[in-house]
Amino acid sequence: MTESTQSALVAPNLAVSTVIFTLRPDAEGKLKVTLPLVRRIRAPFDGQWALPGGPLNITEDLSQAASRNLLETTGLEPRYLEQLYAFGSLDRSPGSNLADRVVSVVYWALVGSDEAAAAIESENIRWFEADQLPQLAFDHNQIVDYALGRLRNKLAYARIAHSFLAETFTLAQLREVYEAVLGRELDPGNFRRMVEGDGIVEPTGERLAGTRHRPPQLYRATNTATGETK
Amino acid sequence: MTESTQSALVAPNLAVSTVIFTLRPDAEGKLKVTLPLVRRIRAPFDGQWALPGGPLNITEDLSQAASRNLLETTGLEPRYLEQLYAFGSLDRSPGSNLADRVVSVVYWALVGSDEAAAAIESENIRWFEADQLPQLAFDHNQIVDYALGRLRNKLAYARIAHSFLAETFTLAQLREVYEAVLGRELDPGNFRRMVEGDGIVEPTGERLAGTRHRPPQLYRATNTATGETK
DNA sequence: TGCGCTTAAAGTCAAAATGACACTAAGATA
């Protein structure tokens, strides 16, 4: 009864998809949460945009499959990767045959903004602002919303914000990340107090020169294992 | 590439398991987090205890499968049910053939203590205290630990504690739930302030008689949709 | 050279939340 196998003819198919977040400046230079989507080239939802993903290979872990899809779609490596949820409702693909039923284990990933700026983009792979998505295939709009909630929530207590940034960064840059993800401005002084109190960053000793104001300290993320929680 | 099907011969099998929590008094009458396990009657791990579960039926949702397993194992309905995680490492079942690979979508559930007291128990279904588990089959010890962490964490911000209790209850009973799950004593006064401030309960107007002290107010949980988050 | 602009970085203050603890209320028991 437990963990036993069953006839493959009646087993649901297993796929892995990934919600890949990065930050990109919009027209006014403000950072926006952005993610890549792929255009479907077959039914159902032919021509519509969908999350990158595909079947789970029998020889790879779930997170490996997510990383692989990420690499295939964007050419990038994830800076952070975590399982989001397994979606398996019967009505995920309206009108389709039961035999085509797919259970999707969805991951969410963060990639660096600088790397993402050089990512793959093509006719069938395009990056969208998270709050301006078109109607997506399957239940993928709901999945993205759920992933966004998790990202915002996790930002508050986990050390993941630096995943969008380079090795070293200023507190203002880190604050920009929080502001973009949370969608509201934060008090610079209080942000500094929070960040220093939590010990999530440490000063490098270097300062960033070339600004037209007082040169800010450069920080790096304190060494904490990052990546999948489980 | 997205959501497509693949040859069933190389597809991993999909199972659903459930970590079912309830509270039971131990020898000294202290409430303890308790869960049912089933004894395996086939290889691998023949004779060892494991989480209740089984293959996902092609006609049922993931949460339905979890509920069904819960019912089959314990004869009970869940008071709370939420997806925990999808476990799919390649090495979950050491030494087994790739073709037998199983990805388990694990749920965690809460059942009422009073109902659980009358639950099914047999030679091959036994309830164990969560902090005194034997060595379980597969990676099920890790899964239970993970579920316990989620339970403790969720208790702090979600209205789930009453799922262990009857329709009405005293604040002392609710506090006992928190203490059993968190594993530490809580200040009665501060607990009352927290609970009343969060508005998670409302007084029924009734009092519990028959105690050998001042009769406490009976409360009920305020009406909030409970169950799966997603 | 020095003035104004901008952001860095430190500091202030009141309000809110938290933890420890004291005190009164109201039943049962003897």
Place this chain on the structure above:
DNA sequence: TATCTTAGTGTCATTTTGACTTTAAGCGCA
């Protein structure tokens, strides 16, 4: 009636949080 036990209220100091002020240190420009 006195005592025991838990219910329920209240107090106080500490910590956390949000809003805001002040000083530091660069740059651009007159």
